Amino acid sequence: MTSGDDIANLARQSLGVQYVWGGNSLSSGVDCSGLVQQVYAHFGIQLPRVTYNQIQVGASVQPDKLRPGDLVFFDTDSSKNGPDHVGIYLGGGKFIHAPRPGEGVKISSLSDSYYMNRWMGGRRISGVSATPDPAALAGDAAPRLDSHELAETYGMSYSFFKSQPELKKLLDGAVAGQWTPDKFQAEIKNSNWWKKNSDTVRQMQVLQKTDPATYKAQMEAASVAAKQMAAKSGAILSDKNVQQLAKNMVWYGWGDEQVSNFLGQYVKFGANQTLGGMAGQAAQAIKNEAYKNGVAVTEQSVLNNAQYLVRGLTSMEKIQSNLREQSAGLYPAFAEQIKAGASIQDLAQPYVQVVAQELGLPETDVNAYSAKVKQALTRTNAQGQPEAMNLDAFTQLIRNDPAWRKQTSTADKTMNIGRQVLQQMGLAT
Structure with missing residues (x-):
C-alpha cells in the first residue's frame, strides 16, 4: 500500500516544471494528466493518460473527505462536457497541478473561487492509503468550501448544482442565508426540476455529475444488456438505438414489458429475409401453423405478427386461433373439426x-x-x-x-x- 503522503511529497518535487502539452516528464515538462500519471507510475500504480479517463478510476471522494494523494478534477472548458483538468490533493485545502502553457507546476487552493466553481469531483485510487489530512490532525480547519460542503449536506454535489441553473440559484440562496437542510430540501422539492423528473431520472442526473465513473459503468452495463436482449428477441438495433434503450432502462427504470415493446419495433428481416432470436422462432411457428391450417400467409404478415409477439401485443395462442378461424372460413365443410383443434392437413390425409x-x-x-x-x-x-x-x-x-x-x-x-x-x-x- 502506497502512502498518500509519499505521493504528495513526490509531486511537490516537480514544482516549477514547465507545462508541456502531452508532456510526460517530471523534469522537462508535463501537462496536468501527465503529472498525475507519472507521479503515480513512480509507485507502480498505472493510470490512464487523459483526465477524462482518470476520473473513472478509483472511488469517489467528497471535498470534505479528501486526503493527501487523492485526485481532484475540474471542468475548466465549458465548451466540452466532463473534466479537463486534474491535480493531486496535498492536504489543508491545497492541491498541486500543471495549470496551463506558460506556467510551471504549482500549488493552488480549492477555496479559490475559480476552482470552486469548476469542481467536478475527487477520486481515491486503489492501492493508496487514505492518510488523514495533516491540517485536520493539527487541529487547523481546512479552508471552508461553503458551496461544496452545503451541497454535500443536502445529499448532492456542487458539480450537479452547477449543471442545473434553477438549483444553482437555490444553492446560492442557501449559502447566503445559511438555510437548514430541511428548508433547502423543501425548496428543492418545490422546484420545477423536482416536479418534472421521476425519482430514477433525478438519481441518474445526480450520479452523472457526482460520480461519472460509476455512471459510465452503469450505462455500459445497460448497453451490453440491451444488445443481448435485442439479439434474443431478434431486434436489429443501431448503436443509437442501443444507447437509447440503455438510457431508458437506467434513467426511467424500464421493465421487461417496456423493453419488449421497444425491441418489437426493430424486429426486421436480415439477410435472406430471415428473422433472428425470438422473432425468428415465432416466424417459423407462424408459418408451420399456417401450413397445417391450409392458410397462405405473406412474409409481411409473418413479420407483423412476430413484431407483435415480441412487443407483447399478442400471443402465439391468439395467432393460432386467428389462423384456425381463417382455415374454418376457407374450408367450411370442416369448420367444426378445425375449431375443435383438427388441422386441415390431417383432415386432407x-x-x-x-x-x-x-x-x-x-x-x-x-x-x-x-x-x-x-x-x-x-x-x-x-x-x-x-x-x-x-x-x-x-x-x-x-x-x-x-x-x-x-x-x-x-x-x-x-x-x-x-x-x-x-x-x-x-x-x-
Missing part, C-alpha cells in the same frame, strides 16, 4: 393418399394445397352448401386425370415387358 396411390406419387409431394385435394375439400353440393367430396367420387376424379391414364399405360407396358421376359425363359405361356 385420406385425399392425399388417394392422389399418391393413383398417380404413383410420394405422399410428401401432395398436401391440402394440391389443386385436386383443395377442390375436393372446398366443394359445395347441389344446394350450394359446403360438402366435401366423398372418397369414391374423388378417386374417380383422379382417374379422369390424364396423369392417371399415363400412369396406367406405363404400368401396362411394364407388365407386358415382364410377361415377354418370362415367356422367353419358359416360365409363362
Whole structure:
C-alpha cells in the first residue's frame, strides 16, 4: 500500500516544471494528466493518460473527505462536457497541478473561487492509503468550501448544482442565508426540476455529475444488456438505438414489458429475409401453423405478427386461433373439426393418399394445397352448401386425370415387358 503522503511529497518535487502539452516528464515538462500519471507510475500504480479517463478510476471522494494523494478534477472548458483538468490533493485545502502553457507546476487552493466553481469531483485510487489530512490532525480547519460542503449536506454535489441553473440559484440562496437542510430540501422539492423528473431520472442526473465513473459503468452495463436482449428477441438495433434503450432502462427504470415493446419495433428481416432470436422462432411457428391450417400467409404478415409477439401485443395462442378461424372460413365443410383443434392437413390425409396411390406419387409431394385435394375439400353440393367430396367420387376424379391414364399405360407396358421376359425363359405361356 502506497502512502498518500509519499505521493504528495513526490509531486511537490516537480514544482516549477514547465507545462508541456502531452508532456510526460517530471523534469522537462508535463501537462496536468501527465503529472498525475507519472507521479503515480513512480509507485507502480498505472493510470490512464487523459483526465477524462482518470476520473473513472478509483472511488469517489467528497471535498470534505479528501486526503493527501487523492485526485481532484475540474471542468475548466465549458465548451466540452466532463473534466479537463486534474491535480493531486496535498492536504489543508491545497492541491498541486500543471495549470496551463506558460506556467510551471504549482500549488493552488480549492477555496479559490475559480476552482470552486469548476469542481467536478475527487477520486481515491486503489492501492493508496487514505492518510488523514495533516491540517485536520493539527487541529487547523481546512479552508471552508461553503458551496461544496452545503451541497454535500443536502445529499448532492456542487458539480450537479452547477449543471442545473434553477438549483444553482437555490444553492446560492442557501449559502447566503445559511438555510437548514430541511428548508433547502423543501425548496428543492418545490422546484420545477423536482416536479418534472421521476425519482430514477433525478438519481441518474445526480450520479452523472457526482460520480461519472460509476455512471459510465452503469450505462455500459445497460448497453451490453440491451444488445443481448435485442439479439434474443431478434431486434436489429443501431448503436443509437442501443444507447437509447440503455438510457431508458437506467434513467426511467424500464421493465421487461417496456423493453419488449421497444425491441418489437426493430424486429426486421436480415439477410435472406430471415428473422433472428425470438422473432425468428415465432416466424417459423407462424408459418408451420399456417401450413397445417391450409392458410397462405405473406412474409409481411409473418413479420407483423412476430413484431407483435415480441412487443407483447399478442400471443402465439391468439395467432393460432386467428389462423384456425381463417382455415374454418376457407374450408367450411370442416369448420367444426378445425375449431375443435383438427388441422386441415390431417383432415386432407385420406385425399392425399388417394392422389399418391393413383398417380404413383410420394405422399410428401401432395398436401391440402394440391389443386385436386383443395377442390375436393372446398366443394359445395347441389344446394350450394359446403360438402366435401366423398372418397369414391374423388378417386374417380383422379382417374379422369390424364396423369392417371399415363400412369396406367406405363404400368401396362411394364407388365407386358415382364410377361415377354418370362415367356422367353419358359416360365409363362
